[in-house]
Amino acid sequence: MRFFRLTFLFILIFVFFCTYGQEKANIYGQIISTKNKPLASVNISALGIAGGTVTDAQGRFRFEVPANVQITIFLTHISYKTDTIKLKLQPEENYLLNRTLHESSQTLNPIVVTDKKDYSTENLQRINPKEINKIPSATGGIEAVLKTLPGVHSTNELSSQYSVRGGNFDENLVYVNDIEIYRPFLIRAGQQEGLSFINSDLVSSVLFSAGGFEAKYGDKMSSVLDIKYKKPINFAGTASASLLGASFHIEDAPAKGFTYLFGVRQKSNQYLLNSMETKGDYRPSFTDIQTFMTCNLSEKWDLNFLGNVSLNRYRFIPQNRQTNFGTVNQALRLTIYFDGQEVDKFETYLGALSANYNANNNLKLKFISSAFKTFENETFDVQGQYWLDELESDMGKKGFGDVAFNLGVGTYLNHARNYLQALVYNFEHKGILTTNQNSLQWGIKYQREIIQDELCEWSMLDSADYTLPHSSDSVGYMNSALQPKYDLELQEVIKTKINISSNRISSYIQKNWEIKSDSSIFDFNIGIRSSYWDLNKEIILTPRGIIAFKPNWKKDIRFRASAGYYYQPPFYREMRDFYGNVNKNLKAQKSVQFLLGCDWYFTAWDRPFKYVTEIYYKTLSDIVPYQIDNVRLRYYANNNSKGYATGIDMRVNGEFVRTLESWFSISLMQTEEIIENDFYYTYYNKDGKLIIPGYTYDTKHVDSIYHKPQYIPRPSDQRVNVSLFFQDYFPKYP
Numbered sequence: 001m002r003f004f005r006l007t008f009l010f011i012l013i014f015v016f017f018c019t020y021g022q023e024k025a026n027i028y029g030q031i032i033s034t035k036n037k038p039l040a041s042v043n044i045s046a047l048g049i050a051g052g053t054v055t056d057a058q059g060r061f062r063f064e065v066p067a068n069v070q071i072t073i074f075l076t077h078i079s080y081k082t083d084t085i086k087l088k089l090q091p092e093e094n095y096l097l098n099r100t101l102h103e104s105s106q107t108l109n110p111i112v113v114t115d116k117k118d119y120s121t122e123n124l125q126r127i128n129p130k131e132i133n134k135i136p137s138a139t140g141g142i143e144a145v146l147k148t149l150p151g152v153h154s155t156n157e158l159s160s161q162y163s164v165r166g167g168n169f170d171e172n173l174v175y176v177n178d179i180e181i182y183r184p185f186l187i188r189a190g191q192q193e194g195l196s197f198i199n200s201d202l203v204s205s206v207l208f209s210a211g212g213f214e215a216k217y218g219d220k221m222s223s224v225l226d227i228k229y230k231k232p233i234n235f236a237g238t239a240s241a242s243l244l245g246a247s248f249h250i251e252d253a254p255a256k257g258f259t260y261l262f263g264v265r266q267k268s269n270q271y272l273l274n275s276m277e278t279k280g281d282y283r284p285s286f287t288d289i290q291t292f293m294t295c296n297l298s299e300k301w302d303l304n305f306l307g308n309v310s311l312n313r314y315r316f317i318p319q320n321r322q323t324n325f326g327t328v329n330q331a332l333r334l335t336i337y338f339d340g341q342e343v344d345k346f347e348t349y350l351g352a353l354s355a356n357y358n359a360n361n362n363l364k365l366k367f368i369s370s371a372f373k374t375f376e377n378e379t380f381d382v383q384g385q386y387w388l389d390e391l392e393s394d395m396g397k398k399g400f401g402d403v404a405f406n407l408g409v410g411t412y413l414n415h416a417r418n419y420l421q422a423l424v425y426n427f428e429h430k431g432i433l434t435t436n437q438n439s440l441q442w443g444i445k446y447q448r449e450i451i452q453d454e455l456c457e458w459s460m461l462d463s464a465d466y467t468l469p470h471s472s473d474s475v476g477y478m479n480s481a482l483q484p485k486y487d488l489e490l491q492e493v494i495k496t497k498i499n500i501s502s503n504r505i506s507s508y509i510q511k512n513w514e515i516k517s518d519s520s521i522f523d524f525n526i527g528i529r530s531s532y533w534d535l536n537k538e539i540i541l542t543p544r545g546i547i548a549f550k551p552n553w554k555k556d557i558r559f560r561a562s563a564g565y566y567y568q569p570p571f572y573r574e575m576r577d578f579y580g581n582v583n584k585n586l587k588a589q590k591s592v593q594f595l596l597g598c599d600w601y602f603t604a605w606d607r608p609f610k611y612v613t614e615i616y617y618k619t620l621s622d623i624v625p626y627q628i629d630n631v632r633l634r635y636y637a638n639n640n641s642k643g644y645a646t647g648i649d650m651r652v653n654g655e656f657v658r659t660l661e662s663w664f665s666i667s668l669m670q671t672e673e674i675i676e677n678d679f680y681y682t683y684y685n686k687d688g689k690l691i692i693p694g695y696t697y698d699t700k701h702v703d704s705i706y707h708k709p710q711y712i713p714r715p716s717d718q719r720v721n722v723s724l725f726f727q728d729y730f731p732k733y734p
Contacts, residue, residue: 024065024091025089029061030060031055031059034101034103038060039055041077042075043074044063044074049071065089068089069088070087072086073087122209127142127208129203143162146225147723151667152223158189159190159631160193163716164211166717168222168633171568173224174197174225175227176198177228178368178430181197185573186344186378186420187346191282194286195267195310199249202249202292205226206226209224210222211618214527214546215544218506221618244272246265249262257296258293260292279321282316283315284314287311289308291306291307304356308349309349312345314346316341326391329393331391332391336385341381342382343377346375346377350370352368352371353369362434363431367428367429373421373422375420378419385409388409410462412459418454420452420454424450427445427446428446429444438513438514441508441511442509446505447505449504453576455494455498456495457492458495500535502533503533503534507531511525525545530542535584536569536587542564543565544566546562558598564593567588573633577637583637586637587639589624593617594618595616596615604654608655610652611650612651615648620645620673624639641673643711649667669721670713672714
């Protein structure tokens, strides 16, 4: 033991003399750039010698090196070319070394950021925000991407509205940073719609569910679009312009704990509308201003503000329209000459303030207050005078293709003075408690709605000097020629004033937990929602559950199953019928949904792919029937329909081109309904001949055959839907 102690002491003494007994020299100086600016953080090191130093903010340094030996000094910086100097210094020598480094550029390997969260356990699919602006469309925005997803359908390229798995436009939830988004009420055509609320320049995250979503999302029957806006880390901005409009946005984090986003968009689809069959002077103008700001008050508290102002103007002066139709032997032409104009204004304002409290790593609380205000004016007087002519069909005649003779003339007049104001404000609290692999989420929300609606709308039809319909009981005499006189009856007359104020309370609670067994993973999501509306005094409870299973297989395959009640309490649109009457006793539409899904993650061509299949079935009851008029839904305001929707969605997506995601989807769907108390009669006269509906006959000579209601396709029925989204690079220009 004593020998080892002496040996160890000898080694220490030897190292001391070798290290500190060696003679030293010093190098000092300054490093600058080619622009004569001092360079900080330049690494100074000597080959084979431990240690080194870096330059300070003035580019100065001091470095101790061995004397009497030749050394190689390296000057390195990530943005400049490496410089080397060979020196042999005398003991105690102070050597001045001033050098100039030249700039260089280096290509770094790309960094790929992937989302580790598995949203398949929540029946959500993630959409890359970078893909949003790549699809050319009249509306732009995220909706253009959504319309390529399985189960999503749209028939109007001028509209951002979409239907999902047999639902309609009003059955889709849209959130931006947990704030529910509303759309204007009176818009009836895609060309009036303007910009989507979502500004794609501000988006950081997009999640979409086509059904079977969690209890934390609201009371709608079809889909959820969950958007998150960015929290920038430095100054940036974008600008774009086209024949359809322009957009501009900036983002920055000017102070510690404070960030802001600001975006302006302007759109005019005038050039698209001028190509429509109905010619006229189209003057649409749509402007949208949005901001999202965040402020960290402390380590535990932060505030967020979301603001939006949307100013939409639509003016249309129709000119004429000519349509040829018929057959070769009987060619017809309809010519319509217009007078009047349509002027619409839709102004919406949204302000939302949210406070987040991070109590600790496990408990997070959120408080939200928001208000939505809309002012909508719809005014038009449009008169159309039409001529129905038969064209010359004899190719041997000189006037082939010209008007041979007139079949009829007429006039119609559409009039509207509709004004609507709506205010929706709410207060909401949300919370989440996380422990290990479990989480508990809850929320409660109070909402007040104030609707003021004034409707004055009618149309008149005058065909061949007869105004239809007319009152047959008002026959009189106008002059000595004993010509009949009729009292005019306007068609589709709506004249009413509506004032509604109501309150809603809703809440939810849900629990997520994970169970691992033999390397297999089970994920459970069980929750329940409740709501009460004081207008119809209805209380609803809707339990929902999702189970996801990932077996321990060689292939990465995951299974999902969900079931739940999805009730949709009526909003103002569903309550108002065709004639402006409001049914305040309208109950919630009800849907019970079942879904089975499978996700298969695989690799092809050394690139990642994913194949998704979902089979679903929805039972529908207390449904409010409706008709689709362009993008306007016209409800019957009665819970007198029941039906179903069933189908299968399939999608394969992945990097068909490296680093670019593309997908192909196909959907098969059928949805039908029975409209209760809607009976169909077929009338025959005493000779057994069919009587044309709309005429009055002596009921003594009419026999009726009663038909029970039968399943009929719903307005949103879409049997087959195929869509494709594909991306590629220009050669040599990625």
